[in-house]
Amino acid sequence: MNRRTIRTDVVVIGAGVVGTGIARELSRYDVDVVLVEREADVAWGTTKANTALVHAGYDADPGTNKARFNVAGNAMYPRITQELGVMYKNTGTLVVATAPDQVPHLNELLERGKANGVPGLEIIGRERIVELEPFISSDAIAALWAPTGGITSPWELAIAYAENAVDNGVTILLSSPVTAIDVEGGRAVRVHTPDTTIDTQFVVNAAGLFADEIAGMVGARDFNIVPRKGEYYLLDKRAGHLARHPLFPVPTAFSKGIVVTPTVDGNLLVGPNSQVVEGTSDLDTTAAGLDEVITGARRLVPSIPLRDNITNFAGLRATAQPSGDFVIGPANGVPNFINAAGIQSPGLTAAPAIALEIVNLLGEAGLKLVEKPDFNPIRPRPARFEEMDDDQRSAAAARDSRWGHIICRCESVTEGEIVEALHRSVPCTTLDGIKFRTRAGAGRCQGGFCGPRVVAIIARELGISPDAVTKKGGTSRVLVGPGKQQCSCSCGKCADEGHVGEGETHA
Amino acid sequence: MRKIECDVAVIGAGPAGLAAAAKAKEQGAQRVLLMDRDRELGGILNQCIHNGFGLQLLAEEMTGPQYAEYFIEEAKKAGVEMMLHTMVLNVGADRKIHAINEHEGLMEIQAKAVVMAMGARERNRGGVVIPGARPAGVFTAGAAQRYVNMEGYMPGKRVVVLGSGDIGLIMARRMTWEGAKVEAVLEIMPFPSGLTRNIVQCLEDQGIPLYLGHTVTRVHGKDRVEAVTVSKVGADFRPIPGTEWVIPCDTLLLSIGLIPENELTLEAGGKLDSVTNGPVVDDEMSTSIPGVFACGNVVHIHDLVDNVTREAWAAGEGAARFVTGRQPSGQTISTAAGEGIRYVVPQIVHTDNLEARDVRLSMRVTAPADRVRVEAVLEDEVVYSKAERVVRPAEMVALTIPKGTVSREAAQAAAAAGHKLVVRVTKRDTAAQGGNKS
Ligand SMILES: Cc1cc2nc3c(=O)[nH]c(=O)nc-3n(C[C@H](O)[C@H](O)[C@H](O)COP(=O)(O)OP(=O)(O)OC[C@H]3O[C@@H](n4cnc5c(N)ncnc54)[C@H](O)[C@@H]3O)c2cc1C
Ligand SMILES: Cc1cc2nc3c(=O)[nH]c(=O)nc-3n(C[C@H](O)[C@H](O)[C@H](O)COP(=O)(O)OP(=O)(O)OC[C@H]3O[C@@H](n4cnc5c(N)ncnc54)[C@H](O)[C@@H]3O)c2cc1C
Numbered sequence: 035m036n037r038r039t040i041r042t043d044v045v046v047i048g049a050g051v052v053g054t055g056i057a058r059e060l061s062r063y064d065v066d067v068v069l070v071e072r073e074a075d076v077a078w079g080t081t082k083a084n085t086a087l088v089h090a091g092y093d094a095d096p097g098t099n100k101a102r103f104n105v106a107g108n109a110m111y112p113r114i115t116q117e118l119g120v121m122y123k124n125t126g127t128l129v130v131a132t133a134p135d136q137v138p139h140l141n142e143l144l145e146r147g148k149a150n151g152v153p154g155l156e157i158i159g160r161e162r163i164v165e166l167e168p169f170i171s172s173d174a175i176a177a178l179w180a181p182t183g184g185i186t187s188p189w190e191l192a193i194a195y196a197e198n199a200v201d202n203g204v205t206i207l208l209s210s211p212v213t214a215i216d217v218e219g220g221r222a223v224r225v226h227t228p229d230t231t232i233d234t235q236f237v238v239n240a241a242g243l244f245a246d247e248i249a250g251m252v253g254a255r256d257f258n259i260v261p262r263k264g265e266y267y268l269l270d271k272r273a274g275h276l277a278r279h280p281l282f283p284v285p286t287a288f289s290k291g292i293v294v295t296p297t298v299d300g301n302l303l304v305g306p307n308s309q310v311v312e313g314t315s316d317l318d319t320t321a322a323g324l325d326e327v328i329t330g331a332r333r334l335v336p337s338i339p340l341r342d343n344i345t346n347f348a349g350l351r352a353t354a355q356p357s358g359d360f361v362i363g364p365a366n367g368v369p370n371f372i373n374a375a376g377i378q379s380p381g382l383t384a385a386p387a388i389a390l391e392i393v394n395l396l397g398e399a400g401l402k403l404v405e406k407p408d409f410n411p412i413r414p415r416p417a418r419f420e421e422m423d424d425d426q427r428s429a430a431a432a433r434d435s436r437w438g439h440i441i442c443r444c445e446s447v448t449e450g451e452i453v454e455a456l457h458r459s460v461p462c463t464t465l466d467g468i469k470f471r472t473r474a475g476a477g478r479c480q481g482g483f484c485g486p487r488v489v490a491i492i493a494r495e496l497g498i499s500p501d502a503v504t505k506k507g508g509t510s511r512v513l514v515g516p517g518k519q520q521c522s523c524s525c526g527k528c529a530d531e532g533h534v535g536e537g538e539t540h541a
Numbered sequence: 542m543r544k545i546e547c548d549v550a551v552i553g554a555g556p557a558g559l560a561a562a563a564k565a566k567e568q569g570a571q572r573v574l575l576m577d578r579d580r581e582l583g584g585i586l587n588q589c590i591h592n593g594f595g596l597q598l599l600a601e602e603m604t605g606p607q608y609a610e611y612f613i614e615e616a617k618k619a620g621v622e623m624m625l626h627t628m629v630l631n632v633g634a635d636r637k638i639h640a641i642n643e644h645e646g647l648m649e650i651q652a653k654a655v656v657m658a659m660g661a662r663e664r665n666r667g668g669v670v671i672p673g674a675r676p677a678g679v680f681t682a683g684a685a686q687r688y689v690n691m692e693g694y695m696p697g698k699r700v701v702v703l704g705s706g707d708i709g710l711i712m713a714r715r716m717t718w719e720g721a722k723v724e725a726v727l728e729i730m731p732f733p734s735g736l737t738r739n740i741v742q743c744l745e746d747q748g749i750p751l752y753l754g755h756t757v758t759r760v761h762g763k764d765r766v767e768a769v770t771v772s773k774v775g776a777d778f779r780p781i782p783g784t785e786w787v788i789p790c791d792t793l794l795l796s797i798g799l800i801p802e803n804e805l806t807l808e809a810g811g812k813l814d815s816v817t818n819g820p821v822v823d824d825e826m827s828t829s830i831p832g833v834f835a836c837g838n839v840v841h842i843h844d845l846v847d848n849v850t851r852e853a854w855a856a857g858e859g860a861a862r863f864v865t866g867r868q869p870s871g872q873t874i875s876t877a878a879g880e881g882i883r884y885v886v887p888q889i890v891h892t893d894n895l896e897a898r899d900v901r902l903s904m905r906v907t908a909p910a911d912r913v914r915v916e917a918v919l920e921d922e923v924v925y926s927k928a929e930r931v932v933r934p935a936e937m938v939a940l941t942i943p944k945g946t947v948s949r950e951a952a953q954a955a956a957a958a959g960h961k962l963v964v965r966v967t968k969r970d971t972a973a974q975g976g977n978k979s
Contacts, residue, residue: 268667272807319672321758321780345667347675424639424647428542431646438643440578440628465677480665482681486688500694505677510764512677513694514791518719 039231042066042205043401046238047212047225047248049076051188051382052374053240054195055389060396061202062411064404068232069196069204070225072211074507075467076460077192079242081382082470083266083317083349085293085303086188087280089380090127090180092147092155093290099360101150103384103391108182110386118194119415120187121298127183127280130163130334132173136284140178143285147180154181169276169335183280187298188382189470193460198413200459202406208461209507212241215251215371222252222371236370236396243314243352245361245375254365257357257376261314261350264306265323267331270342270478274300281334290379292330294338299473304331304338306349319346344478351378360384362391369399416454416471420446441491442484444477452488456495463496465489466506489513543648547572547622549860550638550652552629552805555584556846557837557853558658559612564857565656566619569865573621574650576640578628582616583609584660585838586846588686591711593738597847608846632657632809634830654832654860657806657820658853661799661838663708669797671703673759678766682708682796689715697792701769702726703757705733705740707844709796714743716794723747724788727755729774732909734798734935736844757793758785766791799842809833816884817841823873823889824900825859826852834860841886841903844937848903855901869893872949874956876902879918879965883907883934890962892952901941904964906932915940918963919947919955928969940964 044060046053049071057069073079088111094100115122131137140157147155156179163170163177200206207230215237216224225232241248246259280295297303307326324346331338354361354376361375372395374388381388397403419427419437430450431438437450455462455471465481468474468488475481475488489512493500501513548570551562554577562575581587586594589605596602599611616623627642638650663681678697680688685696686708698721702709705728713723726744731754733740744751752771758780759770773784801819803811811820812829819840820828826836836856837849862868869891876885883905890900902917909931915938916926925942932938952962 267670315763318674318759321672324670324672340670341668343667343670344665346670346672424542427641428647431641431643435643435646438641438646439626440641443578443628446628446630479662479681480667482663482665482684485680485684486692490692500692504764506764508764510677512696513688514697515695517689517693517695 037229037231039233040068041233042068043234044068044236044238044396045070045225045232045234046240048079048240048242048245049192049196049206050079050081050240050242051077051192051195051385052242052377052388053238054192054199055385056238056240056374056392057199057204058195058202059389059393061199061204062405062409064406065401067199067204068234069199069206070210070212070227070232071206071208074209074464074504075462075470076196076206076208077189077470078466078506080349080352081188081192083347084188084379084382085295085306086185086297086382087127087293087295088122088184088186089383090147090155090183091150091152091380092143092178092180093285093380094150096146096149099362100380100384103360103387104380105151106387107384111184111186111383114386115186115191117411118191118198118413120190120194122184122186123298124182124184125279125296126179126181127282128163128166129178129282129284130170130174131176131284132171132333134175137176139284140176143178152180152182155179167278167281169337170281171334171336173333185280185295185298186382191385193471194413196460197458198411201413202409206460212248212251215248217252217368220367220369222368236372236399236401238372238374238392238396240374242377243350245352245373249365249373249375252365252368252371254368254371256366257354257361259314259376260353260355261311261316262353263309263311263316263323263348263350265319265327265348266303266305266346267324267327267343268345268347269302269304269338270344271300273302273339273342276302276335276338283330283334292327294331294335301344302338304328308351311350314350317348317350319348323348345480352376353378360388362388363395364399372396372399416458417451418472419448419451420473441487442472442474442477444479444483445473447472447474447484449491452491453495456492463492464504464506465492465512468492485512543645545574545648545650547574547650547652548864549573549654549656550650551575551656551658552632552638553577553584553658553660553837553839554582554623554625555658555660555837556586556609556612556849557660557839558584558656559609559616560850560853561656561658561834561836561857561860562621563612563616563619564854565861566621568858568861570654570861574624574652575616575621576624576627576629578626580626582613582623582625585683588683588690589711590690594846597845598850612850629805632805632833634810636832653864654834656856656860657828657833657835657839658837659802659805659839661801661842663795664798664800666795671757671760674762676760676762676765678762678791679760679793680795682706682712682794685794686712686715689719695719695721697721699724699790700792700794701757701771701788701790702794702796704728704796704798705735705751706796706798707735707739709794710735710739710743712794712796713749714747717747717749723749724790725749725771726751727757727771728753729756729778730754732933736935737933756780760793761787766793769793799838801839801841803839806835806839814884814888817886819886821888822886824855824887824891824894825862825868826856826887827859827863832863841884844935848937848939851901852903872953872956874952875961877961877963878904879963881906881908881910881966882964885964892949892956895942895947895952896945896949898944899941901939902964904938904940906934906938906966909933910966910968912969913966914969916965916967917942918965919951920958920960932966
């Protein structure tokens with residue numbers, strides 16, 4: 035294989051919301067940064083499979099990293115999502131008690147929240163709850179109201195972070211698993227991927243579920259990642275009205291419980307359960323897990339209609355043992371190797387604050403941080419047909435006719451948006467990549483309609499054959515090859531109009 | 542923004558839209574506009590390159606595209622204006638339509654009447670909740686059909702089909718013909734949901750095993766499907782532990798039903814029937830919104846295109862009568878599904894029409910049965926019935942009540958007293974033949 039060597043100041047390993055956030059905050063400074071990701075796209079680890087909540091911060095014990103970065107991250111959301119053109123709604127959240135013996139727990143959460151510095155917490159009674167949530171269970175008797183809680187789109191944030199980072203000079207390497215890190219004189223000096231060697235001054239470990247393995251590569255496996263699976267139902271927008279705020283049950287020792295929440299796109303999201311699993315790649319949903327999820331969710335909102343289910347998925351919480359807390363700081367004995375590891379929930383919320391902290395820690399470890407005069411914090415939100423008014427739609431279609439061509443019927447995504455998504459600063463080459471960027475295929479028919487059409491557009495725009503297009507990189511090809519029945523006719527229309535069958539001719 | 546006015550706007554140019562548009566024009570509507578978001582007229586028929594269309598209505602066995610071609614010609618001859626690549630974005634209760642295409646951009650169309658003919662979409666994996674991994678290689682049968690028949694590419698080589706719907710059966714055969722190995726077709730119900738002739742021609746003739754009372758309980762594979770676990774189900778449709786086995790495959794095709802595509806209808810404020818998932822319609826095929834009609838798969842799922850066309854003619858005529866001020870007086874009676882019947886369309890019948898025209902009721906039975914009578918009952922009296930040798934849930938049953946069988950007055954009196962026109966199936970003990978009044 036053709037190996038190449040590049041030289042940089044900082045390698046960030048892992049392009050989830052944590053790694054992309056760090057890369058973006060570093061891109062403010064006159065520092066060379068390489069962001070390395072093993073998947074074919076950013077945000078495909080835990081960042082694409084979670085509850086998407088911006089937690090207020092009353093859960094974690096005072097004094098923990100979780101508590102500190104949760105509250106700080108929460109406060110950064112309005113500004114960061116505005117700068118980066120990411121969906122965020124400050125809905126406020128509710129922890130709902132459905133039995134009298136749960137009410138004392140609400141007070142506990144309230145006190146903990148106060149200690150963590152969470153503003154505006156309040157216990158409310160049934161009447162207020164029903165006003166806020168008309169479809170709530172008749173058992174709901176009291177709730178903790180957290181006005182700073184909200185919802186966002188985790189992959190939008192990671193994609194936007196990554197694009198803004200690249201726009202400001204960061205290099206991103208996709209489909210590049212880190213396989214080894216050389217340590218010399220107590221410092222990490224070289225990072226290896228199958229086709230690139232990166233000489234570097236500093237390494238940041240933001241490898242999510244694999245952060246313990248990466249730490250092991252520098253001989254500093256001071257923690258182990260224990261994955262805990264959480265499974266979900268995603269329901270049609272038709273059911274989106276059943277919850278107006280994220281609704282939590284009273285938490286248990288292991289998890290914040292099964293949540294019923296609206297998403298920023300208007301769907302209803304239900305989950306997760308919490309199950310320790312063997313492997314860091316076991317993302318299978320299970321019949322038992324899904325049963326548990328729906329049963330739990332119906333304790334809060336009894337009328338959740340299963341027939342409006344669109345898809346199921348699972349995510350893995352990267353719990354760091356033994357501490358159970360976020361592992362943030364230089365590795366033992368390797369001062370230029372900084373961990374941002376064990377970032378389980380509320381990691382999405384905490385990510386913007388963690389990014390700032392990692393930059394500080396790099397500075398303390400000796401990285402020179404000189405602000406770039408031309409740093410541009412703004413990454414405009416990509417235009418979306420669905421979000422336009424009639425005049426904007428008219429204008430878009432008049433400027434470029436592809437904006438008049440709807441490809442995804444469920445989410446009203448045009449060819450114009452798909453083509454645009456394929457040519458942004460972070461490469462997008464897959465069906466899932468298009469789904470996360472444009473929502474084509476994310477709606478109620480799950481790509482049944484637009485799948486073939488999006489495959490054709492990707493093939494055309496990237497100059498590859500349709501059967502080379504993958505769902506999510508690697509060997510996940512959508513098609514296995516040409517059919518027997520490629521037309522034998524010489525009409526020249528087949529390419530545009532599709533192949534007709536045996537003995538047929540084009541109209 | 543371009544503004545257009547027309548008498549009748551038809552949304553969707555499948556067999557339903559094509560026939561409705563032509564009929565509306567024929568029946569006196571002036572300007573009739575037919576819109577479809579796809580690149581060609583004919584709707585789902587374009588990907589159905591197998592035989593079996595038109596036997597009833599045109600007395601000829603055609604392929605899907607040939608059947609479509611016939612009605613495309615009819616619509617053209619009638620003078621219907623057609624717009625392809627045109628997506629209808631929304632329809633108001635005032636029959637104002639927003640649509641968009643590449644050439645015209647956004648358009649506002651004010652129609653005097655609208656015909657909804659948007660067809661159906663396929664139920665997907667989420668609709669039945671199949672646990673396991675989420676790799677590439679899980680397709681709805683219709684998407685696979687599009688890849689193979691229209692794009693010329695193979696979605697897989699070793700296939701398991703879940704669901705015995707017609708599209709799945711046809712695709713099992715198509716994939717076999719294309720050189721793929723179809724390992725099995727699994728159906729959760731104790732009886733197939735596709736047409737008998739498709740079971741015979743697409744499975745039995747190809748040597749593909751059909752497992753009734755079975756389902757897929759898990760999908761395996763990280764990047765691409767590697768296998769599925771299948772299992773027998775009990776009377777409660779839950780997998781029976783211990784009966785499962787694994788079938789290696791690279792593709793899972795889903796043929797687990799169609800869902801009428803009624804997002805536009807709902808947004809316009811139309812009332813849906815919770816059984817059909819389609820709009821509640823009367824016998825002129827009017828929805829609950831005045832001037833908005835519907836026909837075809839958008840109303841209920843059809844197994845035979847001939848029935849789609851018949852229903853579309855009624856909708857086209859209804860729309861033309863609406864714009865020319867010839868609609869019936871407005872007195873109506875509801876229909877209802879009785880013993881052995883899952884649903885009846887239309888849900889409402891004009892008493893004027895019962896007296897003056899033949900009224901066709903379409904229905905699905907709840908379970909297979911043989912030697913039955915299908916009966917229309919008003920106030921405990923069988924007003925009309927017909928004998929059927931066999932009825933199956935997969936095959937739509939029609940009952941046409943000849944005009945005058947029920948008088949306007951009788952129907953109105955019954956309706957006023959809160960009665961419905963109930964349709965039911967009863968077991969036949971005598972070997973009565975054909976339709977008769979009893
Ligand atoms: C079920 C569940 C629900 C949650 N709900 C919430 C919530 O509502 N609110 C909230 O704030 N938080 C929530 N979280 C937590 C949140 O999702 C995570 O904290 C966050 O996504 C972590 O981001 P990350 O970047 O650390 O990890 P990831 O997104 O997993 O990113 C790590 C990246 O590293 C890459 N990588 C791994 N190994 C290598 C290698 N060798 N070479 C190169 N790249 C590598 C991976 O491919 C991956 O892309 C939830 C988590 C789970 C599991
Ligand atoms: C695989 C398969 C096999 C079949 N086999 C047979 C058979 O052998 N014999 C037989 O008689 N029948 C068969 N049928 C049944 C019959 O063909 C269908 O029931 C019939 O095609 C339905 O017609 P339709 O016009 O209601 O819907 P469709 O044909 O689905 O047409 C709906 C049209 O509406 C358009 N549309 C939807 N929304 C919009 C919008 N917002 N804006 C613009 N356009 C829109 C769509 O693009 C589509 O073209 C089969 C069906 C299938 C799917």
